[in-house]
Amino acid sequence: MKISGVDIRPGNIIEYEGGIWRAVKIQHTQPGKGGAYMQVELKNLIDGRKNNVRFRSAETVERVRLDTKDFQFLFRDGDALTFMDKENYEQITLPADLLGDAAAFLQDGMDVVMELYDERPISVQLPDTIEALIVEADAVVKGQTASSSYKPAILENGVRVMVPPHIGAGTRIVVDVYEQTYVRRAD
Numbered sequence: 001m002k003i004s005g006v007d008i009r010p011g012n013i014i015e016y017e018g019g020i021w022r023a024v025k026i027q028h029t030q031p032g033k034g035g036a037y038m039q040v041e042l043k044n045l046i047d048g049r050k051n052n053v054r055f056r057s058a059e060t061v062e063r064v065r066l067d068t069k070d071f072q073f074l075f076r077d078g079d080a081l082t083f084m085d086k087e088n089y090e091q092i093t094l095p096a097d098l099l100g101d102a103a104a105f106l107q108d109g110m111d112v113v114m115e116l117y118d119e120r121p122i123s124v125q126l127p128d129t130i131e132a133l134i135v136e137a138d139a140v141v142k143g144q145t146a147s148s149s150y151k152p153a154i155l156e157n158g159v160r161v162m163v164p165p166h167i168g169a170g171t172r173i174v175v176d177v178y179e180q181t182y183v184r185r186a187d
Helices: 100-105
Strands: 002-004 013-016 019-029 037-044 050-056 060-063 067-077 080-085 091-095 111-117 120-125 129-137 151-155 160-163 172-176 181-185
Touching: 067 091, 091 120, 160 181
Parallel strands: none
Antiparallel strands: 002 060, 013 019, 013 060, 019 037, 037 050, 067 080, 067 111, 080 091, 111 120, 129 151, 129 172, 151 160, 172 181
């Protein structure tokens, strides 16, 4: 499926220069002179290379449709992550760097969606948000305005996120997995 270069969004998988790439970050730029363009940071899904490319609105790229399968995360063994196919119960082991920063948010028994290209796993999609426990949070600094001040907190998985001042250690919160940001207090 062809899409315009300015319609690329983070997470899109595109075919570019003979490879399969995932759009990691995008920045739409409209200079004073000339046409608008999309600055896209791409990551090669086969060998992990990164590339920054400018796409003008006139350029089109091929958006790749990947096969998806439901898997369940079983366990971590060093840098290896083991998943189980929920249909036939086969196990597959993948390197943790395939997931990037999101690997820290994997929890035992978590349902994930694996994306396959030619029957080969190239990425794993976690749920957008998860619940996590705060194990350490800085004390509130008196005199800070409550409207825009956030303080650092460390989650049970070791990830550091910024939380509102009223959130303390021992609180369960909902975290955006891919942005690594506080969403809301868990119910």
